[in-house]
Amino acid sequence: MATLGTTGSTAIDPLKRIAEISSKYNIWLHVDAAFAGTALILDEFKWMIEGIEKADSFVFNPHKWMFTNFDCSAYFIKDKQALINTFAINPEYLRTETQGQVNDYRDWGIQLGRRFRALKLWFVIRSFGVKGLQEKIRGHISLAQWLEGEINKNTSFEMLTPRTLNLVCFRYKPLGVESLDELNTINERILHEVNQTGKVFITHTKLNGSYSLRMVIGQTNVGKTHVEKAWKLIGEVASSL
Ligand SMILES: Cc1ncc(COP(=O)(O)O)c(C=O)c1O
Structure with a gap:
């Protein structure tokens, strides 16, 4: 796991070097940009994600520094199948006709029911604009x-x-x-x-x-x-x- 913006001091890990090692040894690389990730909307901070193409997952929290009420974390994953293989459960009552054609987010994590957090983030983005x-x-x-x-x-x-x-x-x-x-x-x-x-x-x-x-x-x-x-x-x- 590489951290862009550690909790204590906002230290930035050298992502590119970590990514080279993790891809050489085929290790899942998660990038934790919980706080600092927001700065990636500025071109002058794009250097922080040099090497990101080799990462498997990335998270940042709009509830930290993007004016979105708690809680709202944005999670990006390269291979969603890895989550589905881990979390999917398929009892009869959860089988739908659209299975495989849409993202069933209930198969991406532990919870089945969840709040529509993306909506409040959408409002934030719409009201401030990029x-x-x-x-x-x-x-x-x-x-x-x-x-x-x-x-x-x-x-x-x-x-x-x-x-x-x-x-x-x-x-x-x-x-x-x-x-x-x-x-x-x-x-x-x-x-x-x-x-x-x-x-x-x-x-x-x-x-x-x-x-x-x-x-x-x-x-x-x-x-x-x-x-x-x-x-x-x-x-x-x-x-x-
Ligand atoms: C680098 C980093 N990762 C993860 C977290 C956890 O954040 P949350 O539990 O709000 O998702 C924090 C919170 O301080 C953080 O600074």
């Missing part, structure tokens, strides 16, 4: 880029991973504080105090042992003022500790 979606996604990425710039300019904060999309992983690192434990404790306090204000909600992860604050800029109508306010609040909380 251009509208592209503008939103580009806008989020550029806000994240702005935040990254602010962090890099500030001598009391540092980025903990390179930023590729709209997730910014960073920490407070005031001059003179070098101990990992102390930095982790300070950043954990910042996270809780910032979230307790009820004004923003940021999350965290640990990267190579370092407690990282995570700000993701992907809410449908998020704008520059929201990100500026969040950044100001984080700075105020950090310097008050």
Whole structure:
């Protein structure tokens, strides 16, 4: 399984190299682009799927970063027969005249009954349009880029991973504080105090042992003022500790 946009830090696996190995050894290759997959609607991020022709299945979640209410995952598979061989059940009452002529999605997974999730995604695509979606996604990425710039300019904060999309992983690192434990404790306090204000909600992860604050800029109508306010609040909380 190759991940385009890992949960913790949005790291991007080298798909092409993984695909070469999996096809050499005839291994099923699934591509998990749950979060980052949305960026593939932008030409400038198509490099992420170099090698995709060798993948067997691919998933991305419009419920994460494509403004579609939970839940909605888009799953693409090269050989649907592999799913059918695994999941199809054929009791008398499920035999229909159209068997084999239409996609019976009940044969592609565990559930028989399912909601019509594609409909809400269709509405999202129809209401924003491809251009509208592209503008939103580009806008989020550029806000994240702005935040990254602010962090890099500030001598009391540092980025903990390179930023590729709209997730910014960073920490407070005031001059003179070098101990990992102390930095982790300070950043954990910042996270809780910032979230307790009820004004923003940021999350965290640990990267190579370092407690990282995570700000993701992907809410449908998020704008520059929201990100500026969040950044100001984080700075105020950090310097008050
Ligand atoms: C890379 C990745 N894959 C899969 C998932 C699972 O998402 P869901 O359970 O919403 O389909 C997540 C959620 O954070 C994720 O980041």
